[in-house]
Amino acid sequence: MVSDLINRDSVSWDPGKVRQCFDWNSSRNILSMELPSNLKDDFLYWKYHPSGRYSVKTGYYFLSRNQMMNDSPLSTKDERFAKLIWSLNIQPKWKIFLWKLLYDGIAVKVNLVNRGIAVDATCDVCGLELEDSQHLFRFCSLAKYVWDNSPMTVCCDITGFQSLRSWIQHFILLFYSEDGRHSTRIIWFIENLWGLWTARNTKVFKGIGVTTATVVELVNLALKDHEVFNEEDKTRDMGGIEARREPTLPPGFNHVDGSWDKASTRAGIGWAFICPNQADTNDGGGKYGTAFSALQCEAWACLEALKWANRQGKEEVLVLSDSVLLLENLRSNQGKEISIAWLIEDIRVIALNFRKCSIIKVTREQVQRANDIANTCRCTLSNLVL
CATH class of the missing domain: 3.30.420.10 (Ribonuclease H-like superfamily/Ribonuclease H)
Structure with a gap:
């Protein structure tokens, strides 16, 4: 019984008994586990999530983790890039958007067809090619116009990058290495990607024609949205600093x-x-x-x-x-x-x-x-x- 390994007077593990019954590593792990301060009934818990509670969400977490373990591990470059993305001072929706782009999880038409959804996979913007992520963000005529007219010197059909993921990684890591973590060019690059996505959604869901002027306007709106986010973030930081400078403290x-x-x-x-x-x-x-x-x-x-x-x-x-x-x-x-x-x-x-x-x-x-x-x-x- 587990109770035999517990010192009832001090309500703590009995190291001698634990080490007598288990090997060194197991004993070390057992002795480091917390114990309740008084008697508690046993209960079932879901060990595959830190919360111990089963739900559809925690079940999905378990299945996703297993899938990731079966997949090839991230390269050093991929790990460095992932840390960079999550550390950028940009809106959370942009971080999630980038993450989905990198893992081809964005709901472009080819991906929808692959998931069994019956849609015409032709690009609604140009009407010439199938709409996958590579086409929408690099090779569509609208995408080429955006990149050709940006101040970043981004070449959308540069050779050596077979996937959208490697292409995005290349330019963001390049701007980071040259400009640092607060690179303006990284922000511009993400804004253009976001502008192309919102322009596409405007066409698909609202049936509104998309022109180069539309994309430019949407990119400018994204820039203003980012500036507002930055100002609000600075205000929150300043408020926290003031609160720490003059804390309201009780007697002790x-x-x-x-x-x-x-x-x-x-x-x-x-x-x-x-x-x-x-x-x-x-x-x-x-x-x-x-x-x-x-x-x-x-x-x-x-x-x-x-x-x-x-x-x-x-x-x-x-x-x-x-x-x-x-x-x-x-x-x-x-x-x-x-x-x-x-x-x-x-x-x-x-x-x-x-x-x-x-x-x-x-x-x-x-x-x-x-x-x-x-x-x-x-x-x-x-x-x-x-």
Whole structure:
């Protein structure tokens, strides 16, 4: 029985019994798993998704992951390009659009026919060729006009690029290498692709004739849309900076952080209690142990900090954490990661003991003191009380 491997007094794994029953690697993984603070009934869960819940979405995730594992792995160039796309400061819809283009997932007519949808696959723009992604974005007469008249010197029929994916990769990586991450030419390139797609949809779904002037207008609209997005993004960033400069703090707040080594699963946690009007306050502590993930380590640090504050008789507390994932799990009613389900439940329960308890996301620099404590506990395999 699993219960035989648990020390009932400390509600923790019994390392001796676990290592007696399992090999080293299995023991390490078991000992790093969280345990509930009190008895819980067993329950079924879907192990193929982090949430532990089965749905059509998580089932699709499982099947897609298996398909990706069977496919050939991404090349180094593909991995570098994928990271670049998701890091660009562009609208999310453009990122998804690019991603679909790269994997030929865009709903051009040839793809629709391949999926069993009965449509005439002839290009509605030129009426001469079948409408696949290569034709629509490179070889259609409208596409050639757009690229020939752009300020980027993009050659749509350049040799050596048999797929639309390799052609797009070539120019975006070229602009990135010459201009850097904030390349204006990358934005122009994506805007032209988006303009061609919206022009095509205007013709297909609205029956409105498409001319070169139409595409130019749609590209300009895309540029304005991007500029508005950038301005809103700057406003959000400035608002966040101002909020961090002048935080509204309750009488005391905890810095919390975790330190985790993936190879050994060793973990350290730390918390540092600060009173805004008492700069020399030096309260807090830290512990060492094992953890299954960095997220589990962060949740453990938050729980122990709240337990400490409760024992100290604090009535109001603000917890500062640099973990976005921890906050996302706390905000979700059911939690997003089943691997820390018990920790999240315990955090919510103990938070009810305070008159006011808030947990907010801050930068790593703002929890540096707690991080130093966590590193010390992990490296020295010792608990610490300040």
